[in-house]
Amino acid sequence: MSDSFDATVDVVIIGAGVAGLWLALRLERAGRSVALLEAHAAGAGQTAASQGIIHGGTKYALTNRLTGASESIRAMPARWREALRGGGEIDLAGAPVLAPRQHLFSAEALAAKITTFFAARVMRDRVRSLPPERRPALLAHERFRGNVYEIDEVVLDVPALAALMARRLSAPALLVDGPSLRLDASGRERVSVHFGAGGAAAAIGASAIVCCAGRGNEALLARAGLEAALSQHRPLHMVMARGPIEHPLFAHCLGSGPRPRFTITSHEWDSPSHRVWYIGGEVAETGVERERVKQIAAARDEIASVLPWANLEGLEWDAFRIDRAERAQRGGARPNEPAILERGRLLFAWPTKLAFAPLLADRIIERLEAHLPAERAPGAPPPGWPAAPLAPPPWKEPRAWHTFDR
Ligand SMILES: Cc1cc2nc3c(=O)[nH]c(=O)nc-3n(C[C@H](O)[C@H](O)[C@H](O)COP(=O)(O)OP(=O)(O)OC[C@H]3O[C@@H](n4cnc5c(N)ncnc54)[C@H](O)[C@@H]3O)c2cc1C
16 A cells, blocks of 8 residues: 555544543543544534433433443443542543533422432432522422432533533644545555545544444445444434523433433523523423424423423424434444444544543543554654634524514
């Protein structure tokens, strides 16, 4: 194989979402050279759309699956906290924490209270029942009849986190034209990625290529001669409301089913009293068939039925569709763990959850050991190549907001 590359690095990573960024920072800390290629913006895709909850297993407790493999998620919050303190495997000191912990509350119905009680018992070492005086304002209302628990799961401002991670890399993620990417993984010692942007073309040689492109992994699998069906995606229809929201809320609302009826996180808008409520959970999963305004109405009705004292007047609403991208599972089931598909020096990776980025990086690095030479490849990005911009949160993208009151 010819060595006439524009650069030679240890590892090329495709996709600057949380998985690619975490891996790049880990490899750099281990003294390795990395080229990170991004087709849209650093932190785009699922990462920007994520609710930023660093899960420690609540979801599995709710579905009564807190066993075996899914136990691995329990270690994640501590690893993130260590990184956020600046003393972990990567340095995330300064990343904005939206809430140090979040809440789990039940709707009024008895069945919902029982589910919530059960979830809290399974997780009793990390969940505390809260008396009214310690509850968030909306759940301390005199008419609220459900139970409220506090969970040790931090909530992060993910677009700001991704921006910080991108800035901490020794070189910015390179902006590439996604469809132009060509993977050549046939070499015995060296593989290469060929790409273009704005009329320019470049090639980078490496000891390994890791595809962390989220939904984009499907196209990359196909381009590498593999079946796109090795990846699966599950659609969501997320809802957001912005305006004079007085009380922030970071909470899962449980009904009688195994998943939260809705999960709500709160984000700054343009002043401390103008916020965004970002709404996922069951309402986002079951709402994929609904058209936009019906989906907004469904989410609004959910909140109004459980928290009728929440003032929803004057809020502007929108909904958008996004897919979760995962390694394909039998029958399309949800995976409980991060996953990797390895074809020699070409790897495809899916964290499954933002929270799993540290564990995914461990597993990738373990596999890369077989491919990386003792000497670090010199690696410098092709000179003058454009850097990927930073992804905004979904509510800062251009939107046609919907109102119910005017
Ligand atoms: C609505 C929603 C809410 C979520 N909430 C949470 C949560 O609260 N907590 C949690 O733990 N998990 C959550 N998740 C899951 C979590 O967001 C994802 O598991 C995680 O962000 C996936 O990261 P990733 O880097 O693998 O992929 P992505 O974030 O999708 O990033 C892939 C990157 O690759 C780029 N790309 C795509 N194709 C190409 C190409 N050909 N060339 C170069 N670059 C390319 C994309 O532009 C993007 O930047 C949520 C997911 C969704 C969709």
